[in-house]
């Protein structure tokens with residue numbers, strides 16, 4: 307028996323009032339796979355990521371992390387039922403989410419941003435958690451910044467701390483929502499390089515991005531989202547060089 | 563006309579008793595009011611109408627009646643429900659509930675002043691709602707919460723004077739007693755006003771200290787312009803009654 311996919315999404319739907327943001331998505335991501343999601347603004351990419359860890363509660367569909375349901379699970383009587391808040395809180399650390407706007411905790415130092423969740427949620431000793439956090443920060447070139455408050459960090463540094471914060475919980479899957487869109491052009495490369503290293507180490511990743519160069523180099527598969535659906539999906543060369551749909555061709559033409 | 567300070571010194575004992583009672587009533591009402599305010603604010607923030615609606619009703623109920631009317635309603639109304647409380651207790655309960663409506667709005671505003679992404683990043687990593695509130699939201703909301711809560715607390719100290727209508731021996735009541743004995747209203751109310759001023763100044767100093775203790779670290783992340791704006795916004799006088 308082969309291991310279940312790290313991420314398995316089935317029939318995911320989410321509407322905001324009359325506006326359908328995610329209109330029925332199925333997606334499997336295998337261990338170590340890197341999937342990049344591209345698509346026009348407003349097509350539901352963020353909503354899709356946020357539905358995976360139930361920051362946004364999907365209207366329909368199921369999500370499994372390495373075979374375990376998150377948020378909603380099959381009910382004994384048939385159909386599905388929502389998990390309890392405690393069940394959901396236990397599942398969430400298995401998925402790391404990196405936001406476009408970082409959302410670091412401004413009242414905590416860089417080190418504490420990284421160490422806090424392992425200490426509180428995993429019961430790791432403070433000294434051990436801090437040592438691990440320092441090691442993570444050092445790996446990301448932030449050894450000298452551990453004691454800084456987020457307000458005293460540059461955008462690129464903030465995003466690297468945010469990635470370290472998510473990794474500190476040892477997630478099985480990392481989700482990135484346009485991680486470089488809020489960064490100055492000169493530091494975008496630093497963050498992308500770090501993500502590439504993560505990918506090479508075998509992390510499973512789903513990355514919403516407008517960085518086609520990164521997607522082409524790093525992704526195993528690219529997903530083109532359009533109007534809340536997966537409109538096209540395939541290996542980078544195929545999808546970028548030989549788009550099948552007119553919509554994708556048009557979308558790609560904006561990057562020339 | 564000259565001031566006869568002996569009127570104050572001769573009755574210093576009564577003024578002191580009154581001041582102590584006022585401090586006791588105010589502190590009890592402020593602390594209970596704050597304790598009630600947090601759950602009310604959290605209910606009000608709930609996306610579910612069945613949760614938020616009662617909280618809205620609670621706040622609007624207590625915010626839209628003059629305190630003196632509310633106190634009378636409690637004093638004369640509670641016995642109908644078989645609840646016979648001492649005037650002092652009735653007063654503290656009424657003042658606490660009255661204050662809790664204002665405090666609840668302050669807590670709600672303070673929570674909303676923290677960007678949504680803060681709660682989301684805390685939940686995404688696996689913190690429960692209450693843990694995220696405690697560890698991530700509360701430290702960041704203090705810079706809004708404390709100045710506004712100071713204002714409301716000062717208003718509650720002043721409103722506590724209304725308990726004099728129930729013959730509770732607090733500061734204003736004692737002043738009226740002294741006035742009745744001495745027929746020297748100017749001296750008496752000058753003394754009373756000065757003591758109120760001293761008490762509210764002490765209270766404000768207490769809040770400033772707690773702000774430094776609790777929020778000093780939290781504030782390091784924010785610009786001074788932001789803090790100035792927070793102070794300015796908190797200048798709106800409330801409660802109005």
Ligand SMILES: Nc1ncnc2c1ncn2[C@@H]1O[C@H](COP(=O)(O)OP(=O)(O)O)[C@@H](O)[C@H]1O
Nearest residue numbers: 322325326327346347348349350351352353354
């Ligand atoms: N909380 C929300 N409330 C209402 N509408 C929303 C909300 N979040 C997203 N939407 C809408 O859903 C659609 C998809 O948004 P989003 O997932 O952010 O797209 P993308 O990330 O691809 O730009 C948009 O039309 C957006 O306006």
Ligand SMILES: [Mg+2]
Nearest residue numbers: 351352353484
């Ligand atoms: Mg988006």
